[in-house]
Amino acid sequence: MARLDPKVAAVTDRIIERSKPSRSTYLKLIADEAERGISRPRMSCGNFAHGFAAAGEDKEAIRGMRGPNIGIVTAFNDMLSAHQPYYRYPEQMKVWAREVGATAQVAGGVPAMCDGVTQGQSGMELSLFSRDVIALSTAVALSHGMFDGVAMLGICDKIVPGLLIGALRFGHLPALLVPAGPMPSGLANKEKQRVRQLFAEGKATKEELLAAEAASYHGAGTCTFYGTANSNQMMMELMGLHVPGSAFVNPGTPLRQALTRAAVHRIADLSAKRERPLGLVVDERAIVNATVGLLATGGSTNHAIHIPAIARAAGIVIDWEDIDRLSDAVPLIARVYPNGSGDTNDFHHAGGMEFVAHTLVEHGLLHGDILAAGADEFAAFASRPSLDGDALRWDGVTQSSNPDMLRPASDPFLPDGGMKLVKGNLGRAIFKTSAVDRERWTIEAPCRVFHDQNQVVDAFKAGELDRDVVVVVRFQGPRANGMPELHKLTPPLGVLQDKGFRVALVTDGRMSGASGKVPAAIHCCSEALGGGPLSKVRDGDMIKLCGHSGTLQVHADLDSREPVPPPPPHIGTGRELFAFMRHGADNAEHGGSAMLAGMDGML
Template identity: 70%
Template sequence: MSDLNPVIANVTERVIERSRASRQAYLDLMDREADRGPDRRQVSCSNLAHAFAGAVEDQEALKAARGPNIGIVSSYNDMLSAHQPYGRYPDRMKIYAREVGATAQVAGGTPAMCDGVTQGEDGMELSLFSRDVIALSTGVALSHAMYDGVACLGICDKIVPGLVMGALRFGHLPAIFVPSGPMPSGVANKEKQRVRQLYAEGKVGREELLASEMGSYHSPGTCTFYGTANSNQMMMEMMGLHIPGAAFVQPGTKLRQALDRKAVHRLAELSGTREKTLARCVDEKAIVNAAIGLLATGGSTNHAIHIPAMARAAGIIFDWDDLSELSSAVPLIARVYPNGPGDVNHFQDAGGMGYVIGSLLEEGLCHRDVATVSDGDLSDYALEPGLGEDDTLLWREVGESGDSDMLRPAGAPFQPDGGMRLVTGNLGRGCFKASAVEKERWTVEAPCRVFQSQADVVDAFKAGELEKDVVVVVRFQGPRANGMPELHKLTPILGVLQDRGYRVALVTDGRMSGASGKVPAAIHVTPEALGGGPLSKLQDGDVVRLCAETGVLSTDADLGVREAVPDPEPAAGVGRELFAMLRIGADSAEKGGSAMLASAGL
């Protein structure tokens, strides 16, 4: 066992000092909330009757206040494969609660977008702000003051961060996040990528492309590549908000059911205590652990936005300088697609989160002494769950990595630093996911082509205008411009150009997320182009330099003498006009891109 790495210790102390006033204000609020409720003996009989009326089987227990009442906040829908299993969860969870003298009620639901369904479509412009809506929906669900603990049912991209942000405002209660697990592996991700590039080149048709995609996304459960959804589950383990080892156990298995049952039983145990409430679990060390897990496993770049936003909801200030400095000390110890050939099921089979956390703890690369929803500290998460006799739930040592091409010890990693780098310069600040890009491509310097939509880039590609060394700039894609959509339509065509031997890079104030692939990219660039950010002054032919090695994002053009191009008019349709207030009020990507947090003064 090693002492805590000094870089991690320094970053953590800096976050604590920076957050001292805001964190104390948050904890004071949570203490006041704990002091004044929930005490249903003080609630009017009419209010209670309304709350109990639908709970037919539990009315007597609720009326007599025989035990804790658990509020379930569910993001169930059956369009989103990862959330389809949640349809049956409430009935099961009510049974599990009764087993330990508790009750459970569905407190409310939240929306749950699938970024895979809206990818490249206008609806993607609602995606980032759906996180604020989810947080607000969670707040509405828990506002009834009927609950002694919270079970959060959510997995995918904006949904878990939104649940965290909303639940943290009720952080005087214990909360456990309950995943449903990944779908079984289908068509290999490399094969899926190959067919996508063939389609982009016009060498296969829609029938072949659809067959490949349906072979990849084929059943209930989380998509198996290591994108934002699965990075969410990793972070919940690193923060101690899951039952240990719950992240990547497939739906419909006995082990999955045993973990879900344990989550309900554990919430009943924690109800009424103050040591392991959500507010106490999500502290500065837990936030740093989430970032460490992201870096060590090469997780989704979306979390460069989500981690600061979740932190702010707990009164903690965390920025990209913190993330970049942690990256210098945290080694990359996992290669899960798109960073490697195997998917999250292979990752789980090789040792999964138990191996990752155990190895990081052994090398002093994360905080052990954090409050978790388990009996102990983060050491509990260095084990893997299993079933013993009579299908009883137990935890065991993970042992060595089951696949050294997938998981390596922190003392002998794939690379000595993490998968995320901060790039800065006269074009702003952005994120570069180095773990997905071959090192010889970390530096690109070339004339740029400037676009204002994905569709324009696709048209230029089809016209042969990008057959050269080029930095593709896609601007007016930030939070205030259009909600900061992901730009994955660009991945196949830029990959084709790169495979043809050209030096290619992407620079954008939009997002690429956890599916970011082999093309070097500076994403989330802030300040965004809207309102006169540096990207709004670039012109075709300006030489742009992007270098992950030195952390540079710059141009040799003299932007100081140029006028910004006019801001585009906001688009309407697919409900985008309803989100105008959130776009106008959003803060920068580095602060989390949230209108809700900005308007609340957090």
């Protein structure tokens, strides 16, 4: 294993030093929970009897404590393509647990909403806070104290972070995430994007657009573009929270089933031995590994919100300055759509996560000594699983088979990770430069201000944006409306850029890993609601966004202006139920969470 890169080491040390008080408190919590917390041996007979009353053939084993009992927390639903394969997992996992003298029970279910379905719809305003609901639901599931280990079934955007945040409050237990894999490739993403843009220009019909979308999203499994869901899977591998090589094996294959069986056997073994509890596995080094992987592969900017939230649940403090410094140290080694032409399946076939782990460790960019849960040594994550008859085997992956998609760290696509912190008198924001042509890293133009992405689309259709322009969309932060993703903006802004105009987006909302080719300063902090700088911007103000210098600046005297009042809060689609979360939410750099904000002083 190579010596750790000095810049990566420096950021890790910075995080460790900053986190000492909260991490110490967290580690004491999980130590106390292990020693005195609720568990089967400490239950009253009445409590315990309720816990195994309906356990069927596992009833006597659970009652007699003959081996560990695994709590399954599942995000199954059959509307969400990524989670539809989980339907049969619990009954299969119970069989596989019995093979090694363990038992398993479904501890509880968590909601699993699909951003792909709610994108641009009112339901998208529930999306970010669904992560808090998932974390709370996970805590409710595990609060029964019936379990010696945890298996989490979840893949997509807010679901993996939510499961992990909730499980970390039970960090004295060993835990693994069990993925289900991406759907096979359908219509090429570039072709889908082409049809979307034609539709935005009025050159394709709605039926043609629907046909393209249905040919792309066509079956069970995760969407194949490299957005937040697949970035989740990458991060879990590099944190050691999967059985190695599990991330991108397609659903319904013998290999996928074998990997799920191996995950059950692994968590049963860890639970029996009381080894590698989740709270020790998710340490500062694991958080840095997740961040390095995100930068090296051009992953979703949503994780600039999720990584701080996950870390915070384990008593660890990471900020955007840390991510920016790591971005300077970590090269971009993958080009996966929307940052390239091939999809996640192509990435996997080119060498995938196994090659990513190999080359990043080889060049000292990952902590190769983390306490992985899915394998005895982190080196196993540089090996690819396959079936040898009925048995699993792992073989090392040391080369990429497609250098147009995946390269060694010694010969990257870009020398940096392409996720920049930009800041100035408009606050702090994230700029995903890896998706943008370098000649567009600096945009300076008069702005046009909107309070809603639909207003932008209307102005585009009316020809009002046919010029050099910085589009400002404000009152889109966590406290304003739950921070929805603003993907309705991608096609029209892309059209304007293709016409030759110099265009940028500045918003306190989200754009995710699919933000595409238009320069965008997203997640602006402080958000407009409450008097943040964006609330004082006016139409025509000159704004400069620069990825080279890290600048986000408006040429105006904001101190002399009063904030614009926010639009009234939206109701309907259940949004009013989440008002208490909006009112208590932190800013995006702290994770955009009301739940975690409420835990301040208790970590």
